[in-house]
Structures are given as structure tokens and as C-alpha cells.
Amino acid sequence: MKTATKLILFLFLFTSIGCSKYEEGSFFTLRTKKARITNTWIPVKYVYPNGSSSTNVDEGEITLSKDMTATWKLMFNNEMYTVPGSWKFIGDKQGINVTVSVFNFTESQDFEIVKLK
Numbered sequence: 001m002k003t004a005t006k007l008i009l010f011l012f013l014f015t016s017i018g019c020s021k022y023e024e025g026s027f028f029t030l031r032t033k034k035a036r037i038t039n040t041w042i043p044v045k046y047v048y049p050n051g052s053s054s055t056n057v058d059e060g061e062i063t064l065s066k067d068m069t070a071t072w073k074l075m076f077n078n079e080m081y082t083v084p085g086s087w088k089f090i091g092d093k094q095g096i097n098v099t100v101s102v103f104n105f106t107e108s109q110d111f112e113i114v115k116l117k
Helices: 002-017 033-037
Strands: 060-064 069-076 079-090 095-102 105-112
Touching (some): 069 095
Antiparallel strands (some): 060 069, 079 095
């Protein structure tokens, strides 16, 4: 009986470690991806499509809510602006798309999910 329990525990640990989609973050959680992504996020680094990156990011934050709405707060000309929008998962939940609208202008941007807590 002890051997069967150890085997089941080993298989559970082996399969949960191998199933992570994200470079960083926990390998096992009981919370859904949507529950883990809904939060207020502050950018710390931009990675561009050509592979280069920059830590010189704008002051601001983005809040993703469970109802799929987004609020982006950003600095422009030393003033803080709050821009409403929406978000959705893309690429088999390996990224998100955030769409915001301000002054009759709509901006849509994709982000790769690197870590979910």
C-alpha cells in the first residue's frame, strides 16, 4: 500500500511540474488563471519583438478586473490619466490583449504572461 501511495504522489508531482505554461511562477495552484491575473500590475520591463528590452518604463499601472474590464493609469506631461478599457486572454492563455479607448482613439496591445502567482 505504501508503494502505491508513493507512486501516485510521484506521478502527481511529475505531471504538475511539467504542465506549467509560464517561465516563472508557481507550478501548482488551485486558483484559476483568471483569478491570478486579475490584479493591479506595474510594468517593470518592456521586451520588444526583436528581443531587446528596456527597464525605462512609464510611471503607471494597469488594473485587470474579473469582469474583463481594465483600467490603465499612466503619466503624460506630468499628469496622471485614467483610461478605461477591456482585456482578454490570447494564445491559449499564454498572453493577454488589453484594449483602451481615449479621445475617440482605440489602442490595443498584446502582453505575454511570464508569471502568475
